Every structure is written in structure tokens, then in C-alpha cells.
Amino acid sequence: MHRFFIPPDALDGHQVTLTKGIAYQIKRVLRLEAGEYITALDNSGWEYSVKLERVDDDLVEGLVEAKAYSLTEPKSFLTLYQGILKANKFEWLLQKGTELGISRFVPLSCQRSVPKIDAEWPTAKYPRWQKIISEAAEQCRRGRLPTLEIPLPFFQGCDTAHGLSLILWEDERETSLKMALQDWQKGKKMEGGRISLFVGPEGGFTQEEVEYAFSKGILPVSLGRRILRAESAGLIASAAILYELGDLGDVS
Amino acid sequence: MHRFFIPPDALDGHQVTLTKGIAYQIKRVLRLEAGEYITALDNSGWEYSVKLERVDDDLVEGLVEAKAYSLTEPKSFLTLYQGILKANKFEWLLQKGTELGISRFVPLSCQRSVPKIDAEWPTAKYPRWQKIISEAAEQCRRGRLPTLEIPLPFFQGCDTAHGLSLILWEDERETSLKMALQDWQKGKKMEGGRISLFVGPEGGFTQEEVEYAFSKGILPVSLGRRILRAESAGLIASAAILYELGDLGDVS
The missing domain is CATH 3.40.1280.10 (SPOUT methyltransferase, trefoil knot domain)
Structure with a gap:
């Protein structure tokens, strides 16, 4: 699944709101659509599985469906x-x-x-x-x-x-x-x-x-x-x- | 000291004869002169300390004055x-x-x-x-x-x-x-x-x-x-x- 480090204000409860470069990347470069999933990372060590709800050039919205703590960081x-x-x-x-x-x-x-x-x-x-x-x-x-x-x-x-x-x-x-x-x-x-x-x-x-x-x-x-x-x-x-x-x- | 891997036929007894690219490098790029030293390597693991005797664009001659076994190769x-x-x-x-x-x-x-x-x-x-x-x-x-x-x-x-x-x-x-x-x-x-x-x-x-x-x-x-x-x-x-x-x- 495609992984994105998201800005600190992009995650609000279960709601994820992405703009600018990441939105462009999702819509135009990867051509993902509503209903598909991404992995969002808020740099806390948690990984969020996000179902995309809306995909526009300058705005992508999604909902967190699951989260898991990253196992890849060195001790x-x-x-x-x-x-x-x-x-x-x-x-x-x-x-x-x-x-x-x-x-x-x-x-x-x-x-x-x-x-x-x-x-x-x-x-x-x-x-x-x-x-x-x-x-x-x-x-x-x-x-x-x-x-x-x-x-x-x-x-x-x-x-x-x-x-x-x-x-x-x-x-x-x-x-x-x-x-x-x-x-x-x-x-x-x-x-x-x-x-x-x-x-x-x-x-x-x-x-x-x-x-x-x-x-x-x-x-x-x-x-x-x-x-x-x-x-x-x-x-x-x-x-x-x-x-x-x-x-x-x-x-x- | 400058180090050069030399061709197998460049070393004959104590005499070192270098041509082409290495000669050009010594004369034109590094501007070394007769009387200066280089380290020559014949890919045997030995390192030869060579005193330059003649330095031309297309021919460099020198004499081996000392040799030592390389200590840098991994075991x-x-x-x-x-x-x-x-x-x-x-x-x-x-x-x-x-x-x-x-x-x-x-x-x-x-x-x-x-x-x-x-x-x-x-x-x-x-x-x-x-x-x-x-x-x-x-x-x-x-x-x-x-x-x-x-x-x-x-x-x-x-x-x-x-x-x-x-x-x-x-x-x-x-x-x-x-x-x-x-x-x-x-x-x-x-x-x-x-x-x-x-x-x-x-x-x-x-x-x-x-x-x-x-x-x-x-x-x-x-x-x-x-x-x-x-x-x-x-x-x-x-x-x-x-x-x-x-x-x-x-x-x-």
C-alpha cells in the first residue's frame, strides 16, 4: 500500500484531510480513487490505514479504519x-x-x-x-x-x-x-x-x-x-x- | 604517495615501465618529476615504492627501491x-x-x-x-x-x-x-x-x-x-x- 507522511494537522480524530502535494500525488500521479486505501503516517510511530472517501486534485479526504504501531523503527x-x-x-x-x-x-x-x-x-x-x-x-x-x-x-x-x-x-x-x-x-x-x-x-x-x-x-x-x-x-x-x-x- | 595499479608487464625485475594513461596521469595531471616517488601495485598484494627516473608524456620509467606486503586487504x-x-x-x-x-x-x-x-x-x-x-x-x-x-x-x-x-x-x-x-x-x-x-x-x-x-x-x-x-x-x-x-x- 502507498505510504505517506502527512502533516500534523491532517489527522483529526478519524478524519484525514490532505491537500497540495500529497493530494496531487494521490490523484494525478498514482491515480487512486475513492474506495482505495493508503497508509498515512503522522510521525508518531503509528501507521493508519485510510480509506479514501473523496479524491480531487487539491483535496483528498479519507477515514482511518485501522491503526498499528510501526515495527520498522530501530531500537x-x-x-x-x-x-x-x-x-x-x-x-x-x-x-x-x-x-x-x-x-x-x-x-x-x-x-x-x-x-x-x-x-x-x-x-x-x-x-x-x-x-x-x-x-x-x-x-x-x-x-x-x-x-x-x-x-x-x-x-x-x-x-x-x-x-x-x-x-x-x-x-x-x-x-x-x-x-x-x-x-x-x-x-x-x-x-x-x-x-x-x-x-x-x-x-x-x-x-x-x-x-x-x-x-x-x-x-x-x-x-x-x-x-x-x-x-x-x-x-x-x-x-x-x-x-x-x-x-x-x-x-x- | 600516489598509488597506481600497473599492468602485469610493467614490472621487470626492479625496472618499472609505464606508458599510455598512467604515464599521462603522472606527467600531465599530477606533474610529477624524475626523483619523485610513486607506489606501484601489480595486483599480487605487494606494494612497490618506485623512484621515477624518466618522466615523459608517453613513457615513464622508474626503479623499485623497496617493497612491502599490503596490509589493507580483508582476510x-x-x-x-x-x-x-x-x-x-x-x-x-x-x-x-x-x-x-x-x-x-x-x-x-x-x-x-x-x-x-x-x-x-x-x-x-x-x-x-x-x-x-x-x-x-x-x-x-x-x-x-x-x-x-x-x-x-x-x-x-x-x-x-x-x-x-x-x-x-x-x-x-x-x-x-x-x-x-x-x-x-x-x-x-x-x-x-x-x-x-x-x-x-x-x-x-x-x-x-x-x-x-x-x-x-x-x-x-x-x-x-x-x-x-x-x-x-x-x-x-x-x-x-x-x-x-x-x-x-x-x-x-
């Missing part, structure tokens, strides 16, 4: 603090990271970041990026939309890290990502948990950045000897984390 | 049997999969594959694809080039599976990728090993394909409840496998 809450990349690479990472199960993206402006961040940046980029996230979340059947935060300077980003906090560092020789994750899990009684992962921009982190992160309790970890591109490192380390924590391949 | 030998994807997605997967540490790619023509494979296909696509693999391998510092096989029909591909053989199947409800990997490792005395991973095309595998694979001893496994795009599934499952087997994050 872990992974925040990816990612050094800002060139736009097409960052978009790719948002799409793949949403499919994978990342819960929150924080773009970081780092000392070696190439794209310049100014006050216009979120206004110019975010509508498109939110759309990429939303479409990826619908396609892979997530129950919630990952959050895309406004960009932070690296040092400020470090101050907001929470849970198990890790920074990928290509010169790290002592601690692998796996060692850090397995040590952390030993002390835990429950599955899931909060993880903050810091990944550098195309040129990597500077020594000063890594030292600051370390002073804030963020542990440098290695992903091994092959040197991954910045966007590959963010996705692959996130995949390893969700895999280790039981959020890739739960079959129950 | 596991992972073959990704990937249902053929649209060209840009397949290229993306070759690049990222090479960085990640996949050792062998086998494109599969499946019942739901969209691109049509004819006799011209490898001739038309492979020079570009080999270049993508080679550049990714140089950039991430691999010691060997992953192999790109000619495309096989799905059923024939199944007959060539070896080692731990797994097929990603979205309807699998009993066995997760993690369970399969951990069961396999319990019986092993050494790290590494051979793994064959089958991943479907955009439309997924058919029931008939999965049943045939199963009859050949290829185990259906789940990557969880989020439905990944075909190219994401190939990369993310490969990342999970190499992570589990100790090939992502080895720091010794």
Missing part, C-alpha cells in the same frame, strides 16, 4: 554528525542513511569543510533535503522521519553529543569501532540506546578537532586500514553500528 | 552476486563496494532484471567499470583489485556459489544475516573465509529464484524490516558481513 537512536559534503554526496547520504535506520542527521561545519555555510544555507537546501528523507522513509517503510538539524560548527556539535559518542579517526590505532561498541554493550541491560557518531568532511578532521572531541568524552575509533571516502565512511560505520546493536536483521 | 573473500541494476546504481555499488572490501563482483541477470544483457554488454560497459574499480582501489589503498566477472544468468550464478552462501530475501522471517554469520563462525578455527552473497535487482528475487538457491544450499537471510533499495541492500549487507568477520576496524 537504537543513532545521530550521525557528518562533516558537510558536496551537495550530491550529502543527498546520497541522507537517502541511504534514512533507509538504513539513522534517526538524526546533524551537518557539521568543520575546519576542512569545503562548502561554505551561511545563513541562507538551510533555507536553500532543506526543503529539497527534507523531501529526500521523506521519500526514502516512505519507500523503506519507516514509521518515523529522521530529524535533519540545522548545521552546527564542529565544536558546538561536540557539546551536544549524547549516549555512546564516537568519532571516526583514520589515525586511530588502538580502538576499533567494534571494540568500542562491544565494550559499551557489555555494561548494558537493554537493547538499543543512544549513539552519537562523528564523521569528517572530504578532507578529514584536523588534529585539533579530534583532540577537542576527546576532551568532551568522544572516543576516537578506527574503521580499519582501507581509507573510505567521507560519505562512504558515514554510511558504512552507521551500518556497522546498527548491525552490532541488533537493528539490521531483526526477524521476530 | 575474508566476499563475492557479491548482484542482480543487475541501472548503470549509475551499479557503478555506485562497484565504487563503494571496492572501498568497503568486496573481493569479487558477479552481475546476475535475474527474472526481474530491467537492463537487458546481450553479448555486447561486457564490451560496452566493462572498460568504464574496471576504471571505476581501479580508481576506488587506489584511493582507498587496497593491495588488490576486486575481480569483475562477466554477467551470469541467476541460476548459473547459484551453481558457482562457494563458502558460506547467503541470499537476501525480504520475506525471510526465521534467519537474520547476523544469525547465519554467527552460526558459521562458531564452527571455524580461523578468521576470514569465503562468503557468497546474493542480492536481487530493483524488483527483488522471484519465489522460483529463491527456491532454486535454497535447493543449492544457499541460505535465505533477512536484513530486517526496513526495505532497502537493491543497491543499498548489496552495500549494507556486505558492510555487515565484513564487520562481523573482523574486516572493518582491524587496528593491529
Whole structure:
């Protein structure tokens, strides 16, 4: 069934009212008709089975006939603090990271970041990026939309890290990502948990950045000897984390 | 230092002779000069430190001054049997999969594959694809080039599976990728090993394909409840496998 993340005010009791882009999508692109069903998601984790009652170009109305709690959200809450990349690479990472199960993206402006961040940046980029996230979340059947935060300077980003906090560092020789994750899990009684992962921009982190992160309790970890591109490192380390924590391949 | 995979006949004793594209790259693109060094890789796993003696547009000569065995190759030998994807997605997967540490790619023509494979296909696509693999391998510092096989029909591909053989199947409800990997490792005395991973095309595998694979001893496994795009599934499952087997994050 087609899935749509709907705006917060679109659901009122059992009544669903959709306008603009979603109405157009339902009527013109998918050519659905009254009597057919969609799955509506209000970003609460609930999935609503909605029978369409009226389908016009600019207005779609329907009634909720059933609801169920989404089973697709990861138990872990992974925040990816990612050094800002060139736009097409960052978009790719948002799409793949949403499919994978990342819960929150924080773009970081780092000392070696190439794209310049100014006050216009979120206004110019975010509508498109939110759309990429939303479409990826619908396609892979997530129950919630990952959050895309406004960009932070690296040092400020470090101050907001929470849970198990890790920074990928290509010169790290002592601690692998796996060692850090397995040590952390030993002390835990429950599955899931909060993880903050810091990944550098195309040129990597500077020594000063890594030292600051370390002073804030963020542990440098290695992903091994092959040197991954910045966007590959963010996705692959996130995949390893969700895999280790039981959020890739739960079959129950 | 700049790294180049060199042709088999480019190394003769200590003498290195480079022509064509690599010579052009060294002279014109990187503007290296006699007296500078490159790292040459002959795809044997050895890395040669080469001092340039002569640098012309169409001929570069140098002498091997030292050699060392590459430490970047994974201990596991992972073959990704990937249902053929649209060209840009397949290229993306070759690049990222090479960085990640996949050792062998086998494109599969499946019942739901969209691109049509004819006799011209490898001739038309492979020079570009080999270049993508080679550049990714140089950039991430691999010691060997992953192999790109000619495309096989799905059923024939199944007959060539070896080692731990797994097929990603979205309807699998009993066995997760993690369970399969951990069961396999319990019986092993050494790290590494051979793994064959089958991943479907955009439309997924058919029931008939999965049943045939199963009859050949290829185990259906789940990557969880989020439905990944075909190219994401190939990369993310490969990342999970190499992570589990100790090939992502080895720091010794």
C-alpha cells in the first residue's frame, strides 16, 4: 500500500484531510480513487490505514479504519554528525542513511569543510533535503522521519553529543569501532540506546578537532586500514553500528 | 604517495615501465618529476615504492627501491552476486563496494532484471567499470583489485556459489544475516573465509529464484524490516558481513 507522511494537522480524530502535494500525488500521479486505501503516517510511530472517501486534485479526504504501531523503527537512536559534503554526496547520504535506520542527521561545519555555510544555507537546501528523507522513509517503510538539524560548527556539535559518542579517526590505532561498541554493550541491560557518531568532511578532521572531541568524552575509533571516502565512511560505520546493536536483521 | 595499479608487464625485475594513461596521469595531471616517488601495485598484494627516473608524456620509467606486503586487504573473500541494476546504481555499488572490501563482483541477470544483457554488454560497459574499480582501489589503498566477472544468468550464478552462501530475501522471517554469520563462525578455527552473497535487482528475487538457491544450499537471510533499495541492500549487507568477520576496524 502507498505510504505517506502527512502533516500534523491532517489527522483529526478519524478524519484525514490532505491537500497540495500529497493530494496531487494521490490523484494525478498514482491515480487512486475513492474506495482505495493508503497508509498515512503522522510521525508518531503509528501507521493508519485510510480509506479514501473523496479524491480531487487539491483535496483528498479519507477515514482511518485501522491503526498499528510501526515495527520498522530501530531500537537504537543513532545521530550521525557528518562533516558537510558536496551537495550530491550529502543527498546520497541522507537517502541511504534514512533507509538504513539513522534517526538524526546533524551537518557539521568543520575546519576542512569545503562548502561554505551561511545563513541562507538551510533555507536553500532543506526543503529539497527534507523531501529526500521523506521519500526514502516512505519507500523503506519507516514509521518515523529522521530529524535533519540545522548545521552546527564542529565544536558546538561536540557539546551536544549524547549516549555512546564516537568519532571516526583514520589515525586511530588502538580502538576499533567494534571494540568500542562491544565494550559499551557489555555494561548494558537493554537493547538499543543512544549513539552519537562523528564523521569528517572530504578532507578529514584536523588534529585539533579530534583532540577537542576527546576532551568532551568522544572516543576516537578506527574503521580499519582501507581509507573510505567521507560519505562512504558515514554510511558504512552507521551500518556497522546498527548491525552490532541488533537493528539490521531483526526477524521476530 | 600516489598509488597506481600497473599492468602485469610493467614490472621487470626492479625496472618499472609505464606508458599510455598512467604515464599521462603522472606527467600531465599530477606533474610529477624524475626523483619523485610513486607506489606501484601489480595486483599480487605487494606494494612497490618506485623512484621515477624518466618522466615523459608517453613513457615513464622508474626503479623499485623497496617493497612491502599490503596490509589493507580483508582476510575474508566476499563475492557479491548482484542482480543487475541501472548503470549509475551499479557503478555506485562497484565504487563503494571496492572501498568497503568486496573481493569479487558477479552481475546476475535475474527474472526481474530491467537492463537487458546481450553479448555486447561486457564490451560496452566493462572498460568504464574496471576504471571505476581501479580508481576506488587506489584511493582507498587496497593491495588488490576486486575481480569483475562477466554477467551470469541467476541460476548459473547459484551453481558457482562457494563458502558460506547467503541470499537476501525480504520475506525471510526465521534467519537474520547476523544469525547465519554467527552460526558459521562458531564452527571455524580461523578468521576470514569465503562468503557468497546474493542480492536481487530493483524488483527483488522471484519465489522460483529463491527456491532454486535454497535447493543449492544457499541460505535465505533477512536484513530486517526496513526495505532497502537493491543497491543499498548489496552495500549494507556486505558492510555487515565484513564487520562481523573482523574486516572493518582491524587496528593491529
